[in-house]
Amino acid sequence: MTVNTPLLSVSALSKHFPPVAFGRGPVVRAVEDVSFDVPHGQVVGLVGESGSGKTTIARMAAQLVAPTSGRIIFDGLDTARASRAERRRLHARIQYIFQDPFASLSPRMTIGQILTEGLDIQRIGTANERREKARSVLASVDLPPDALDRYAHEFSGGQRQRIGIARALALEPEMIVADEPVSALDVSIQAQIINLLRELQIRLNLTMLFIAHDLAVVEYIADTVIVLYLGRIMEKAPARQLYSAPQHPYTRALLSSVPSPDPTRRANRQILTGDIPSPANPPSGCVFRTRCPVAIDACAGIVPPLREVAPGHFKACIRDDLDGLMVQGAVR
Numbered sequence: 001m002t003v004n005t006p007l008l009s010v011s012a013l014s015k016h017f018p019p020v021a022f023g024r025g026p027v028v029r030a031v032e033d034v035s036f037d038v039p040h041g042q043v044v045g046l047v048g049e050s051g052s053g054k055t056t057i058a059r060m061a062a063q064l065v066a067p068t069s070g071r072i073i074f075d076g077l078d079t080a081r082a083s084r085a086e087r088r089r090l091h092a093r094i095q096y097i098f099q100d101p102f103a104s105l106s107p108r109m110t111i112g113q114i115l116t117e118g119l120d121i122q123r124i125g126t127a128n129e130r131r132e133k134a135r136s137v138l139a140s141v142d143l144p145p146d147a148l149d150r151y152a153h154e155f156s157g158g159q160r161q162r163i164g165i166a167r168a169l170a171l172e173p174e175m176i177v178a179d180e181p182v183s184a185l186d187v188s189i190q191a192q193i194i195n196l197l198r199e200l201q202i203r204l205n206l207t208m209l210f211i212a213h214d215l216a217v218v219e220y221i222a223d224t225v226i227v228l229y230l231g232r233i234m235e236k237a238p239a240r241q242l243y244s245a246p247q248h249p250y251t252r253a254l255l256s257s258v259p260s261p262d263p264t265r266r267a268n269r270q271i272l273t274g275d276i277p278s279p280a281n282p283p284s285g286c287v288f289r290t291r292c293p294v295a296i297d298a299c300a301g302i303v304p305p306l307r308e309v310a311p312g313h314f315k316a317c318i319r320d321d322l323d324g325l326m327v328q329g330a331v332r
């Protein structure tokens, strides 16, 4: 398979949850009309503030929840049409790394049991082969073999996340969905875990969907970055291009909050004020318009389509020439 073949392809994906209050009121539009590919052997970073729908997309991609509408194609298979056996295989082929390494590891199981559980469920190998696999994945996350007989509470946060990564690797997945794998960790540990994931991704040629709420976290791991806001894609671009020439006012605002040695980034600072609106009652037209420094009346009227503004670089915004507009601040 070539590098550019999408291993995962999602199109027009939406997820609506029932109304929170006693089944009455509007549905929660957690994800709305999201399409993207994750090419074989590449890392796609999915970034947005809390409540933007990142986890919901990650869970749909990993086959943990079903979409309300839209399609998810994995390695050519329309996952909604997968047979029982194909679905069971998908749960091995796509592995999930959870945000919270404290909550996601059972306190009653040894690390050995945690690492072999997936192999047991998938009925892969003999007991000895599973134990050997557990030993080798532990080594690949730089933990010693004696960890196998210990319990999660005996490890630090960073070590527990290494165990979470080892658990995901035990099934030799083709795809990893990493849901904010470093946001619960101390800043000093975050870079170590990101570096480890990058190293493993390259060595094992893994395809990865990497979720983060902070653009800085995915800068060194993602090939492509997708910026989400209130369940919709605002901008999608090759990583280098997104950081050097962001085209959407929301991306620019997010980048402004990242400390940067780059003077052009500092000069174009745009501070985001106000809270993200409720996905049960999103603004009409462009969902970002209520916090956008360059919104105009027309933004309330239409949902801006994702349009290609440079090769492979898409933005959902009707405004052009942001440089001129944003230097002046709010233009109405």
Ligand SMILES: Nc1ncnc2c1ncn2[C@@H]1O[C@H](COP(=O)(O)OP(=O)(O)OP(=O)(O)O)[C@@H](O)[C@H]1O
Pocket (backbone or CB within 6 Å): 017, 018, 028, 029, 030, 048, 049, 050, 051, 052, 053, 054, 055, 056, 057, 213, 279
């Ligand atoms: N099971 C559910 N029932 C109702 N609403 C839900 C459910 N799961 C998520 N939501 C809502 O959907 C929206 C998107 O949630 P999601 O967890 O996907 O966002 P997120 O970007 O991952 O946020 P965070 O960074 O806080 O995890 C939120 O408003 C959330 O409250």
